[in-house]
Amino acid sequence: MTAPPAAAANTARAVRLHQDDDVVIARSQLVGGTMLAGEDVRVAGLIPAGHKVAVRAIEAGAPVRRYGQIIGFASRAIQPGEHVHTHNLAMGDFARDYAYCADARPTVPADSPATFEGIVRADGRVATRNYIGILTSVNCSATVARAIADRFRRDLYPEALADFPNVDGVVALTHGVGCAVDPEGEGLALLQRTLGGYARHPNFAAVLVIGLGCETNQIARLVESQGLAQSDFLKTFNIQDTGGTTKTVAHGVEIVRGMLAEANLAKRQPVPASNLIVGLQCGGSDGYSGISANPALGAAVDLLVKHGGTAILSETPEIYGAEHLLTRRAVSREVGEKLVGRIRWWEAYCDRHNASMNNNPSAGNKAGGLTTVLEKSLGGIAKAGNTNLVDVYEYAEPVRARGLVFMDTPGYDPISATGQVAGGANLICFTTGRGSAYGCAPSPSLKIATNNALWERQQDDMDLNCGTILTGEATIQEKGAELFQLMLDTASGRHSRSEMHGYGQNEFVPWQIGAIT
Template identity: 70%
Template sequence: MQLITTTGSETAANAVIRLNVLDDVLIARQPLIKGLELKAEGIQVLEPVPSGHKVAARHIDVGQPVRRYGQIIGFASQPIEAGQHVHVHNVAMGDFSRDYAFGIDAKGSPAPTAETFMGIVRSDGRVATRNYIGILTSVNCSATVARAIADYFRRDIHPEALIEYPNVDGVVALTHGVGCAVDPGGEALAMLRRTLGGYAVHPNFASVLLIGLGCETNQIPDLLAAQGLTSSDSLRTFTIQGTGGTSKTIASGIAQVKSLLAEANKVKREPVSAKHLIIGLQCGGSDGYSGITANPALGNAVDRLIAAGGTAILSETPEVYGAEHLLTRRAISQKVGEKLIARIHWWEAYCKRMDAELNNNPSAGNKAGGLTTILEKSLGAVAKAGSTDLVDVYEYAETVRAHGLVFMDTPGYDPISATGQVAGGANLIAFTTGRGSAYGCAPSPSIKLATNSRLWETQEEDMDVNCGGIADGTMTIEERGEYIFRMMLRIASGDKSKSEQHGYGQNEFVPWQIGAIT
């Protein structure tokens, strides 16, 4: 990244950023006014350009590609003059070939480092970053009961309920809106069961109650069988109909949680290798700075984590669309690269079937922040994956077993995406945002990274890290990457993230719904 400094009485110092010598656009570090001279580029701003948006560095003919990061982000839908604002009004999507070059940039494992955090080691050797009791539901019909049980143990409502159990982080109910009126042998129910199964055995839960209604399609015995699970003292299952009604079920659930608290409280933290960390990578409410500041800084932290033996899960398949060739080049084998492309093709077919297009993302907020097309967002989004090899590709909520950088197929909608990552084993989430997304992800803590200093200053109560200084040169990607990595270890060791302090996490459990409801 190169910062371009302009001088003179009618110019502003460091007004724009050039990311690559091949780029057709510059990124505004501040609002650019009409008539501003960008002497280093030899152009004059022809119209107002908001902060984080793009200004043309040269003339672009209609139909010609527009490049940022040295990569195509779209095509000029009308002639664009040097100095004009470049955005949705003059840039459109278009088809173009991408060289997947499977594995050409794979470079092998990084030099190993030894890093530790204070984790919770379960009796079977799994390592947790938090210690919750979880309440899951097989169907929407048991959601009210599950929440009533969890509410009994809320510290803000009944502070005395957990006062004797300081090592228990809380009791959380993770409910959803499906589980019935679906094909019992179809992909949608299989995906829901895979998600619930992943949460049922997540190491951040000391124990779990799984509650159903009794007559739903998603029968609990079938769910357990499909996931290779059995009921036990730490995985208790029951239904409203079998217990005898709502009030009896709530009373039974409360009593069962009480009986589990003493054992759950016995945990202690101890030093463990960072290889036990599985980080889910998210970016939401993005802006024009996301791919310049927070995402590459997070990518630097990911490289450090992987060198320490840990795992990072890149996801949001629609948000790597147009940048997937940068990942296939890093795949450890052609087979791994082709698994990623297969998911891209699935999404193309899925959108066609739904009469939609992959470019329905960026959102309105993303566009207001300066992102024009999904190609532009994707190129910035992959930066949070760092620079190590892509070692495997997983389907939604599939258990992640590899160490290193992996990819999980998910939608771009953050709650659905992170739900799949946690089901796959993520015990920490790192979430970059330029617009101010408020988000948590129980039972795994979520670290929020602000892409710009304005957001940090206005919404610091929700942000854990400010990466805005990268854009103005007051901090480097490497410095911020080291800071983020150290914060990951601290949060994994028990320090509370901002979203945890505010109580986020229960409502953000959103399994992916892809099937027909009948």
């Protein structure tokens, strides 16, 4: 499911997405008395930009449709021209037809495969960046890890990397857990899987792992459980063994210095676009996300898959209520049932914590025009384009399939993207309608604006504007092709806006699950 091109869907002041919809979307703020051309509806009261306007009478309890799909149920009777939002639209249960594999179709490969300038590691893996990484086993070693990385900051110590122009930098990725957890529990296993994924990531030329020494997450067990091995490219030690903070920082600096010469030998060369693994994210969404940026990203994903690449759709709570549109595209019933299984896990997880799946959308999403998680999900799923769903992964699992896959993650973007990168994503594409300041080292992150107002206000943080889809100046397919080329350019070394600002180290947030005692 993708929204139709805006040029075909726009009325003068609102956007209709499907002939069966009960609402249209305001392209700009509407005042009471405004007639909506093509709808024969007069607006009743003020309607903010990106919000919904009823185009027909809706009885209390009746389903309300956008994208031709149910986004909620009228909590009271709604008249034509009324603002449809949290005051009159609520969640409700309804059956979804999973129709496993019904819409799966063979993927037609591109006639001439696209390429980018990548870095080929000795084992054949392909990188889009060339960092040295410092990981921590526990929060207790976070301070020394950051102190070591700071010694190689180009803005503070220009001479530190002056002789190593092919090294993108030294980054410390720290976290707040690693101890006071069940040593045999799911929470520690999840953290270790995440750290293992980063330690293996091709965007790291070498990795240093630092622990305290007495934590639950012992480095030796981490290395063993993840199939890692000490080498010139993976070094580990503990603060307690090296003699405290000062000696640890000095020791770490010397180890990193010893890694730089080899890391600097990395050279870029043309490689097929099939080596791209792109994590799909949307954060700070608005009523336009499912009309402009998300469908444009979906069009880019279709091109990526056609060229043999991989896209990772995630944020399980943000496909809730729209998962049936993915199961229809599953390549097998088994893949479709794996996705539904993750949905059922989330329902049980929320029940255990007395939470609701409709906790999402956030306050900012609602201010931007999204009312229920069903509505957000239907817009968010447009990021996945129209190709087959080929596999489903749990959080931070290595992604081995090519094509469109799904990874189970929370909707919170830093946690979700952390899982995607641990799974192998070497590029992140992040749509936003409210504005985002985000990066995801060691993988570059592209931020895509849904509307012109955001682009004009926060262009300093945005890499691409899809607001021109709303104004009819560009089509979804045109923006999708532009975004696909931007993916290739960024994978080839072009810096994203978040990289220019130095984002990426603080956004490493492994999923914390399970009891902390």
